[in-house]
Amino acid sequence: MVGGVNTATFYASYLLLHPHMPYFLAYTIAFVLSMIGSFxxxxxxxxxxxPTWAKFIRFPLTNVTNYVITSVGTVVLVNGCGMSDKIAPLVAALAAIPFTFVLSRKILTRTA
Known part of the structure; x- marks a missing residue:
């Protein structure tokens, strides 16, 4: 459920920002906003x-994998496969969900 809400938040933010800037900048800003909500x-x-400051500071590390998968995926889908730059970030984000789940579980449930 959280993954679905987070993906919807990311995608809605992306679509709102996309008309006002290049697609990859809109993608990056939407990603950061959704990462904060995801935490x-x-x-x-x-x-x-x-929630603690220590977890909040470590949490973006889990999303580096997500960012790399979705960034590369978005660029490949748009530039390499000719997919619409409005759809490609959603497809790439869906593919990254399992990786993000495993890594965030390790960070957020780890005892100090």
């Missing part, structure tokens, strides 16, 4: 843990 949704709902 809080995963902390409270998925793993039922307390």
């Amino acid at each position: 809080f949704m995963n902390t409270y709902f998925t793993y039922r843990t307390k």
Whole structure:
């Protein structure tokens, strides 16, 4: 559920930003915004843990994998496969969900 809400938030942000800037800049800003939301949704709902500054600072590390997969995927789908730059980020984001889930679980449930 959290992954679906986060993906929808990312995609809605992307579509709102896309007309005003190049697609990859809109993608990056939407990604950062959704990552912040993802931290809080995963902390409270998925793993039922307390958010801390330490977790918040480490959490983006889990999303480096997500960012790389979705960034490369988006560029390949747009430039290499001719997919619409409005659809490609969503397809790439869906492919990255399992990787992000495993890594965020490790960060958010790890005991200090």
